[in-house]
Amino acid sequence: MASFFRRKKDKDAAAGSGETRKGGLDIEALAAAFPKAPGIPEAAPARTAPAREDEAAEAAAPPETPPHDRDGATEATLAAAVVEAAAPAVAVPPPAPPPALAPAPAPVTEPEPALPSSATRENPAAAPGKPGWRERLRGTGFARGLGGLFSRNPRLDDDLLDEVETALITADVGVTATTELVEQLRKRMKAREFADAAALLAALRAELVALLQPVSQPLAIDAAARPFVILTVGVNGVGKTTTIGKLAKRYKDEGHGLMLAAGDTFRAAAVAQLQAWGERNGVAVVAQGQNADAASVAFDALQAAKARGTDVLIADTAGRLHTQQGLMAELGKIRRVLGKIDPAAPHEVLMVIDGTTGQNALSQLRQFHAAVNVTGLVVTKLDGSAKGGVVFALAREFGIPIRYAGIGERPEDLRVFDAEAFVEALLPDELGRG
């Protein structure tokens, strides 16, 4: 065991702390051991945004004038910035007073069966025609590593504990959490608490559920907030915009009035991507176009959502590396600007984390939390990861609620995070079931 950690430490030291490093494990060896699920795209490479001229000034600036005042926008032009879902292109607020806001058009897609409330636990079993957690996670290296322990009838001995340890480390549960878990199991084994290997593995399963239970807290939309503002943040390519699209569908299906703010003004396609999700779900999107001030977009959107009595506003932001100080300061600015309209906004700062990132997710969350006080997490791409164990490491180190899990690219592939369903998907409940 000690040699395993020594090997890992040496690799960590060799890899340094650069944020493009994918966790502390030998990725090539892992990739060979756990081939990628077919059809799963590679995680987008971390994009380093070019330094913006105003970055340094922004970071040092005193509390901002709301963009509303700064840009001379009026209540009327704010309303005009609402791009209705059917609008073909990004709209820049026109100078003339706009027509009254029209209701969002009807969804253009076939209606799908309503999803259960986001504030309630979901049945881990697959709904008809909809793959469940287990089906989605089963083929991943993550599930195979842990589930492999259960696929035969091992003996109750130290070798089994070593196997447990290797499976947890390989899945990127993290050294500290793994050591704690394994030592706990070892003590119990020495105290003859386990009659056989099945009992030890059942105890492992219970420990893993217990680790996740405190963070298994669904996001409850406060109906009194009007709008309940969700600010999404995260590094590049983790799935923020896709997650917003999935959430839009979910909340719309639940009957919430919705608006989206296209605050990723950096990536050329992001505004159009969000508008496409809006169009698909009949949800209004507020946009100003590429390179617009993201805080200004968020401010406009909140003004419009308030004027319209919208239940939920979800604001997108550009992906940024957690080490880019100026861009991290920009997030703080967006937060403060929203607070000028509603001191309680944003009601949820939802950080999207790519489940394939491994242990680097911990430093991402640490930095984003320091900048904008993250209140909830979405862990995406768990369907294509050998490293989804980072969910346990995140839970242990931060205790921040994990609201949703992304288990695919389709709208219905966002699940309310549920500790038991998640662990159940990874570990069969009896030996001999791999």
Ligand SMILES: Nc1nc2c(ncn2[C@@H]2O[C@H](COP(=O)(O)OP(=O)(O)OP(=O)(O)O)[C@@H](O)[C@H]2O)c(=O)[nH]1
């Ligand atoms: N397999 C899988 N792919 C996902 C999941 N969530 C998002 N993706 C994919 O990840 C890629 C990046 O998603 P985006 O939503 O564009 O990511 P982003 O964080 O908005 O990207 P930036 O704006 O560049 O920071 C897309 O190809 C998505 O389809 C998931 O849960 N599973």
